[in-house]
Amino acid sequence: MAERLSARAAIALVTDDFTELTAPTPPPAGGAGEPDAGQAADGPLGWDGYGASRARAARRTGEDESVVFGTATVGGRRCVLVVFEFGFLGGSLGRAAGDRLVAAYAAAGARRVPLVSLVATGGSRMQEGMIALTQLQRVAAAAVRLRAAGLPHVTVLRDPATGGGWATVGAGADVVLALPSAQVAFAGSRVRPADADPAAYTAEDQHAHGHVDALVPPERLREALALWLRLLTPEAGEEPVAAPPPRALRERELPATGWEAVRAARAPERPRAGAYLDAYFDVRAAISGDRAGGVDPTVECGFGVHEGRAVAYAAQLGGATRPAGFRTVARLARLADRLGIPVLTLIDTPGAANDAAAERAGAGPAIAEAFTAIAEARTPVTSLLVGEGGSGGALALAAPGNTWVTPDGYFSVIAPELAAQILKRPPEQVPATADQLRLRPQDLVALGVVRGIVG
Structure with a gap:
């Protein structure tokens, strides 16, 4: 199992600087499919004890939600960084977390910079029911807008990266990096078949089967992210010009036959x-x-x-x-x-x-x-x-x-x-x-x- 860093520790690990942003206040309830999930203490379902669980998570982590985002510099390259806090209800996605993810994608588009995500999540938050699950649709739409803007998304899969967070934010990125030994799977650890091969739920197996681009140890993450931001982001005003063909690496006469x-x-x-x-x-x-x-x-x-x-x-x-x-x-x-x-x-x-x-x-x-x-x-x-x-x-x-x-x-x-x-x-x-x-x-x-x- 990979080391489980807090959101702030992960930010410090990869960034030169970080300025936190806040998501816009969501509209009031009333629109179809857009209930105001943040008003009731126990959430949109009135789940008994949900508000108390959130309060305990906030005291334990110092965060008020499972997602933190802001502008950052990584190896001298500007980006928008979005980070999951697994200690806050397992890094799960609810309406407020969805608001922040959508705002992070939008901020990258508005600033014309890449998006970098550091994913550590158990999936959708069951205390918010289908309201939580529909955040995956919102994230997918935000990703479509970022792609249409011609901006890259690089993700790092921490431990664990499961459920909808993996199937949208993580797997939907252009380049997918993962920490060695991290759990990476759609199925979380408590819902897998009893006879399932545990290797199938690891970053190593996902890499071997073409779903992860590279395994990167924590001490090399900043360097790797800085390189990818350089490679995927042409300089401002740089038009795509045809690459010249390489020169031949050895001299020889043309074949006679x-x-x-x-x-x-x-x-x-x-x-x-x-x-x-x-x-x-x-x-x-x-x-x-x-x-x-x-x-x-x-x-x-x-x-x-x-x-x-x-x-x-x-x-x-x-x-x-x-x-x-x-x-x-x-x-x-x-x-x-x-x-x-x-x-x-x-x-x-x-x-x-x-x-x-x-x-x-x-x-x-x-x-x-x-x-x-x-x-x-x-x-x-x-x-x-x-x-x-x-x-x-x-x-x-x-x-x-x-x-x-x-x-x-x-x-x-x-x-x-x-x-x-x-x-x-x-x-x-x-x-x-x-x-x-x-x-x-x-x-x-x-x-x-x-x-x-x-x-």
């Missing part, structure tokens, strides 16, 4: 996408997972700084790309597009994974999602083919009209070996088939498939 191009792309000593990312970015941070239960280790997506500017990236690392990888690429492209950050994709895959597990996980729909996310992006997308470009699994990451190739790369409608099989040719005709496919870098330029060969 198609089969020579294929062998060069498959050579173990050929520079891989990771080396290109290291050379291109001064600093970078990765997102992880497709938010649908999957992580593909053959794909890395994230944001970095190149020549002082934020650039999003999606890189295939040389393996067969799985459905989760394509969905993560689509997630990255859509987030970068919403924030106005240019995208760089690095292409290197023999093709999409085609085993039974990949088909059952939705290989076709996932590839379609990646194609669509690249096609609909308003922000500039630049692509570099650094190795193998196997069929649609590679083309799904390619920017139409702005794809480049290194001397080590090849693009092909299908692998030469598979083309020969389909054409019922013997194995010794694979090299000749590679020539016929016109897959060399210089062929791709001549065909208009790529803009040029990087040097």
